[in-house]
Amino acid sequence: MAKELWKGNEAIAEAAIKAGCRFFFGYPITPQNEIPEYMSLRLPQVGGCFLQAESEVAAINMVYGAAGAGARVMTSSSSPGISLKQEGITYIAGAELPCVIVNIVRGGPGLGGIQPAQSDYFQATKGGGHGDYHLVVLAPDSIQEAVNLVQEAFDIADQYRNPVMILGDGMIGQMMEPVEFTEVKRRQLPEKTWATTGLRGRKEHNIINSLFIDPAACEQHNLKIFEKYAQIEKNEIKVEEYNLEGAEIVFAAYGTVARIVKNAIKALEKDGIKAGLIRPITLWPFPKANFLKAAEMPSVKAFLSVEMSMGQMVEDVELSVKGKKPVYFYGRTGGMVPTPKAIVEEAKKILGGAK
Amino acid sequence: MKKDKRIRIITGHYGSGKTEFAVNYTFKLAREGYKTAIVDLDIVNPYFRSRQMEPEFQEMGIKVISSSVKGLSGDLPALSPEINTVLEDKSFETVIDVGGDKVGATALGRYHDKLDKEEYDMFFVLNANRPLTADKDSAIRYLRSIEQGSRQKITALVNNTHLCGETRVEDIIKGQELCLQVAEELGLPLKYTVVYKGLIDQLPDNISGEIFPIDIFMKKPWEME
Numbered sequence: 189m190a191k192e193l194w195k196g197n198e199a200i201a202e203a204a205i206k207a208g209c210r211f212f213f214g215y216p217i218t219p220q221n222e223i224p225e226y227m228s229l230r231l232p233q234v235g236g237c238f239l240q241a242e243s244e245v246a247a248i249n250m251v252y253g254a255a256g257a258g259a260r261v262m263t264s265s266s267s268p269g270i271s272l273k274q275e276g277i278t279y280i281a282g283a284e285l286p287c288v289i290v291n292i293v294r295g296g297p298g299l300g301g302i303q304p305a306q307s308d309y310f311q312a313t314k315g316g317g318h319g320d321y322h323l324v325v326l327a328p329d330s331i332q333e334a335v336n337l338v339q340e341a342f343d344i345a346d347q348y349r350n351p352v353m354i355l356g357d358g359m360i361g362q363m364m365e366p367v368e369f370t371e372v373k374r375r376q377l378p379e380k381t382w383a384t385t386g387l388r389g390r391k392e393h394n395i396i397n398s399l400f401i402d403p404a405a406c407e408q409h410n411l412k413i414f415e416k417y418a419q420i421e422k423n424e425i426k427v428e429e430y431n432l433e434g435a436e437i438v439f440a441a442y443g444t445v446a447r448i449v450k451n452a453i454k455a456l457e458k459d460g461i462k463a464g465l466i467r468p469i470t471l472w473p474f475p476k477a478n479f480l481k482a483a484e485m486p487s488v489k490a491f492l493s494v495e496m497s498m499g500q501m502v503e504d505v506e507l508s509v510k511g512k513k514p515v516y517f518y519g520r521t522g523g524m525v526p527t528p529k530a531i532v533e534e535a536k537k538i539l540g541g542a543k
Numbered sequence: 544m545k546k547d548k549r550i551r552i553i554t555g556h557y558g559s560g561k562t563e564f565a566v567n568y569t570f571k572l573a574r575e576g577y578k579t580a581i582v583d584l585d586i587v588n589p590y591f592r593s594r595q596m597e598p599e600f601q602e603m604g605i606k607v608i609s610s611s612v613k614g615l616s617g618d619l620p621a622l623s624p625e626i627n628t629v630l631e632d633k634s635f636e637t638v639i640d641v642g643g644d645k646v647g648a649t650a651l652g653r654y655h656d657k658l659d660k661e662e663y664d665m666f667f668v669l670n671a672n673r674p675l676t677a678d679k680d681s682a683i684r685y686l687r688s689i690e691q692g693s694r695q696k697i698t699a700l701v702n703n704t705h706l707c708g709e710t711r712v713e714d715i716i717k718g719q720e721l722c723l724q725v726a727e728e729l730g731l732p733l734k735y736t737v738v739y740k741g742l743i744d745q746l747p748d749n750i751s752g753e754i755f756p757i758d759i760f761m762k763k764p765w766e767m768e
Contacts, residue, residue, distance in 0.1 A: 191672070191706055191709065192672050192673070192674050192677070193558055193670060193672040193673050193705070193706055193707065194558075194673075194674065195557060195558055198674075198675075202674075218589050219589050219590065302589045303589075303590070304590075358589075358590065359590070359763070359764070362588075362589060362590040362591065363590070363591070363763055364557075364558045364707060365707060366672075366706040366707060366709045444763075444764065444765070447763075447764075447765040448764050448765045450765070451765050525764045526764075527764070527767065527768070528765070528767070528768060529768055
């Protein structure tokens with residue numbers, strides 16, 4: 189298929205439909221509105237159901253219901269709306285149901301603004317709702333990658349019976365890029381024998397629940413979920429390593445910021461400074477081993493995490509590097525985007541100090 | 544360009560590149576010495592809007608009118624009363640950048656009774672690489688929805704078929720075929736073919752409409768220094 193020009197939000201919605209998503213429940217918020225808008229146009233054409241709920245809370249609980257019935261289902265929102273959905277998300281994780289949640293992140297806290305940000309990293313990767321649980325968090329850096337990751341996200345969700353989040357900054361949702369919809373490799377998935385689709389001759393009802401009154405049973409449930417998370421950490425890490433060989437400084441950046449950092453790396457190269465990048469594509473599970481390995485490279489003097497936040501992923505970088513090399517942070521926030529020039533200056537400052 | 548009417552209304556699906564066309568058109572008017580104004584009527588698109596170019600416009604002496612609420616990045620549908628000035632004051636050559644869908648075009652509908660047919664051209668910018676306007680029928684449906692929202696009639700088509708930085712001459716030719724089909728069906732002229740300056744030399748002879756060379760102003764953060 190030839191390349192077409194897609195807006196990020198529309199492409200994410202079309203990718204979901206290509207992956208077999210037939211149910212979408214959502215509520216409008218900038219800068220992700222083209223996702224529900226596109227779904228409202230396309231889902232009826234493919235025999236699916238689009239519903240604009242009365243609120244984000246209602247929407248995520250509709251997702252809970254549809255996922256429980258075994259459907260491929262998605263919701264999307266932007267930061268403040270994702271905060272509203274947190275109760276439903278932890279219930280879905282607790283009940284071990286598959287679904288895809290898209291967060292096109294804008295500046296916060298509170299209502300914040302509508303320009304791009306990455307300040308929901310903690311919320312996405314460290315819980316967000318209550319209890320011990322994880323989402324698989326995928327962070328595309330281009331619309332093409334978003335299209336591929338969204339399709340894989342449904343398979344990951346089904347394979348592990350766990351919600352998967354697509355975390356894109358506002359730029360991923362709003363920009364236009366050439367995209368080619370290619371066949372994405374589908375996984376062999378177990379049948380959804382747990383879904384509440386009627387007895388069909390069986391004697392026992394399937395029950396979807398996250399309530400475990402007996403503490404021993406609740407602990408057992410947690411342990412079972414965490415066995416699953418161990419598998420995810422083993423099997424599902426995605427990461428891009430760029431220009432690491434001989435690098436004096438290694439950047440950590442995800443999403444569109446990684447593309448700005450790549451420009452900074454080229455500019456540094458011109459000034460005779462060798463710099464590399466580790467770009468986590470899965471934010472959870474985090475590619476700890478890649479950072480540790482880079483920390484053990486003799487050429488590497490320091491790490492610099494560049495984010496559109498006040499410094500969130502930098503904590504995972506520090507944990508991964510285990511104190512072997514110093515870890516620094518540079519960020520813009522509230523909807524401001526770092527420039528290659530500022531990143532170059534920051535790197536030079538650090539290397540100057542480290543010498 | 545001089546033959547265009549005093550008020551140029553630029554419409555199109557988002558992603559058609561209508562803002563890029565509007566921005567380039569505005570600079571061109573100003574460079575040719577006209578007293579120029581640009582009205583950013585886009586109240587549906589939160590990013591990549593012509594009002595981002597305000598400092599560059601002002602440097603050229605171009606009057607910029609956008610939201611009456613100060614600040615670049617809000618999504619408040621607040622239209623400035625100043626818009627009336629440039630619609631009524633015949634000394635201004637005016638470009639109006641309209642939001643990229645039916646809802647966006649509704650903002651223009653508010654000025655229905657201020658717009659004199661003799662005084663404006665309304666361009667529909669078409670990009671054949673956009674999936675929702677990639678064939679004749681869907682392009683016409685989109686064009687009609689913008690007419691409905693704005694309560695104005697499109698007077699000419701603009702071929703701006705591109706793939707951002709990956710645009711090739713073949714894209715422009717493909718877009719021309721689509722535009723000519725739409726033009727024939729609706730009885731409208733294909734007025735301009737928009738071409739990035741770097742591609743001009745590669746163009747074949749059979750380009751329809753006036754070739755409109757553009758620079759790229761709406762850049763992504765990693766396309767800047």
